[in-house]
Amino acid sequence: MSMAAAVETQLPGDRISKRNFDKLARFIYDYSGIKMPPTKLTMLEGRLRRRLRATNHATFDDYCDFLFNEDGLAQETVYLIDVVTTNKTDFFREAKHFDYLQSVALPAIANSGVRTIRTWSSACSTGAEPYTMAMVLAEFAEGRNDVSYSVLATDLSTDVLQTARRGIYPEDLIAPVPRDLQRKYVLTAKQPGRREVRITPKLRSKIGFARMNLMDEKYPIGEPMHVIFCRNVLIYFDKQTQAGVLNRLCACLAKGGYMFIGHSESITGFDLPLKQVSNTVFQRI
Secondary structure, three states: OOHHHHHHHOOOOOOOOHHHHHHHHHHHHHHHOOOOOHHHHHHHHHHHHHHHHHOOOOOHHHHHHHHHHOOOHHHHHHHHHHHHOOOOOOOOOOHHHHHHHHHHHHHHHHHOOOOEEEEEEOOOOOOHHHHHHHHHHHHHHOOOOOOEEEEEEEEOOHHHHHHHHHOEEEHHHHOOOOHHHHHHHEEEOOOOOOOEEEEOHHHHOOEEEEEOOOOOOOOOOOOOEEEEEEOOOHHHOOHHHHHHHHHHHHHOEEEEEEEEEOOOOOOOOOOOOEEEEEOOEEEEO
């Protein structure tokens, strides 16, 4: 069947059956840890419609048949996960975290004798978080010859990583970036009317982007990190998954290093080698 025919025959009233929704929800949870309660059915249908078109399937039943009975998951998993991951992100989101990083965490790490401050944005989405971290780190390291830094930025979604690597954003997205930092780290488009900006090559070069699944047993990040951001990810996981992720993150954090989680998230009830040092900021003990 041609692509056009598949699109035409895609039934507007077509729904995901309960049986297939349960299968999809189970797979998404097992693979990514993301919970898919029945309340997300309409959202999932909306997001999967473009995958039906891309894989040339007329109905959700056909698509699920392709996934689960015809070995379609081998090629489709990455795309399926891309459409279900939520990617809300802003520059300087939860700004108090960056104030704390700048005024408390980085001076403490540098004063402890660390020469290369290793940082990790563990759910980096389209890149606003790691670029914000890099701006704060660049400002801190400027004029000092005793400190350098690196930023690792990982995400499960290949789509968002592509955007993050390019570092091109709509102009209004960088509004939260202070003016003096915009002047140093953000390039505006030369063509008039093109309302896009790009992060400078120098700052982009300080960040290593990679695909990583927080559900994996081990996080291959090399040497321990001094700063880990894992913000607004835990909310998508159940308690058991949260415990696993947090324990694995702690195993990647150097003693005395800092972990930042989202303002709506909590680590209460987990037995972790962390002490709270500020609102949703923790230090490895």
